[in-house]
Amino acid sequence: MQGAPRPRLSPVVGKARKAVGDLLGVGTTGGQRKAAQASGNTHARPLILVACSGGPDSLALAAVAAFLGRRGEIQVGAVIVDHQLQPQSRAVAEATAGILRGLGLDPVEISTVTSTDVGVGPEAAARNARYAALDEAAARLDARTMLLGHTLDDQAESVLLGLARGSGTRSLAGIPQRRGLYLRPFLGLRRAETLQICAAEGLQPWHDPTNEDPAFLRSRVRTRVLPFLQDELGPGIAQSLSRSARILAQDADYLDQQAAAEYHRLAEILSTDSAASREVRISEAELRALPAALRQRVLALAVVGLDGEQPSFERLLAAEALLARRGSAGPVELAGSVSVYRQPRGRSVPQERSGYGKLVFRRTA
Structure with missing residues (x-):
């Protein structure tokens, strides 16, 4: 049955x-x-x-x-x-x-x-x-x-x-x-x-x-x-x-992967005299050579790498403008107690003089 x-x-x-x-x-x-x-x-x-x-x-x-x-x-x-x-x-x-x-x-x-x-x-x-x-x-x-x-x-x-x-x-x-x-x-x-x-x-x-x-x-x-x-x-x-x-x-994943690879290739991560202060330095010339989509992501990774917050598009543009080497050398204030400036010729660089030609990201908090 x-x-x-x-x-x-x-x-x-x-x-x-x-x-x-x-x-x-x-x-x-x-x-x-x-x-x-x-x-x-x-x-x-x-x-x-x-x-x-x-x-x-x-x-x-x-x-x-x-x-x-x-x-x-x-x-x-x-x-x-x-x-x-x-x-x-x-x-x-x-x-x-x-x-x-x-x-x-x-x-x-x-x-x-x-x-x-x-x-x-x-x-x-x-x-x-x-x-x-x-x-x-x-x-x-x-x-x-x-x-x-x-x-x-x-x-x-x-x-x-x-x-x-x-x-x-x-x-x-x-x-x-x-x-x-x-x-x-x-x-x-x-x-x-x-x-x-x-x-x-x-x-x-x-x-x-x-x-x-x-x-x-x-x-x-x-x-x-x-x-x-x-x-x-x-x-x-x-x-x-x-x-x-x-x-x-899919596009964002690919760009993020490429940007992460460029960041790890370019970023110099340093400690400073103060235990509460850290720096990331990236070559201006290398940044200028990157496509804008990668360059802005690398800038953002430098901020996040210092435990800052993801920058807004407007703040990224302000940081990117330092690469033109016209006007102010910064600093540009970014979210999360991180600032970025370019090292002008003739100014002393903390610890060494290798900072010229690089953007310097610093967190002090």
Whole structure:
């Protein structure tokens, strides 16, 4: 007697499972699962954490990851970050934790944070607090990977925000699929597809009201700008923006690799008389010989190499102008207590006179 037919797998659920499995490198072979079962060591399975807010994107991701966890190759847990920005935030976090435990995720933790960053907007402050909490949880739980639920729509919004800021290649490349322990397997899925996954899995996601709040720039891009562009330019605008991000990410990766090689070739890293002061010197002639795209990246690497902050485009241009050897020799002040100047002929150079013909980057803090 034949049993009841198995329910047909929703195509969008199958698509999502493949996206997550491919990025994690699981689901195609049972090797890891068989090895763990044979040894009786279930702890041999790597721990994968899902950052879950309870919204459609991250809840759909948690459901897909839970399925892969049930196959035995990975252990899947979750971290819920409660930003305390809404009166019901704790109740939402606890309800989400219950859903995730029902899916079989373990461990499931709630991390309560307060956004206190000074000098940045509320969105950036919340993001900084969220990633700090996720970093801490991953380190404490010894997790190999943290999955984030960003979608193709998020990618399109990020590209538009980068354009509005007048950003460069790296910013226009949008959200990376991989960065450190963070993976984003849903960048090829639309936000509407995550809603379909939740419906197929019988899940009721929470809808964050701030996503519709015009007080937030990203919310305005989501609810006003992208719909307008879709009406005027066609329904494929989000996919086109995402495709542009992928192309620009490849270009940015290549330029960053070339710039890093040039920086390591050219940079002279020195200590000074003061333990709190450090210098990087780079030949002006060598810098002038570089294409602008590489030269500006090398200048930025010198600043970051001294633990300064990534310079703005305007500050990079000001530093680059020193190479023309017209007018002031500097210093040009850059973010993070780093300054840069060119060494004019006849002025003594700290420790030695080899600084002439070089840009000198110095941090004193």
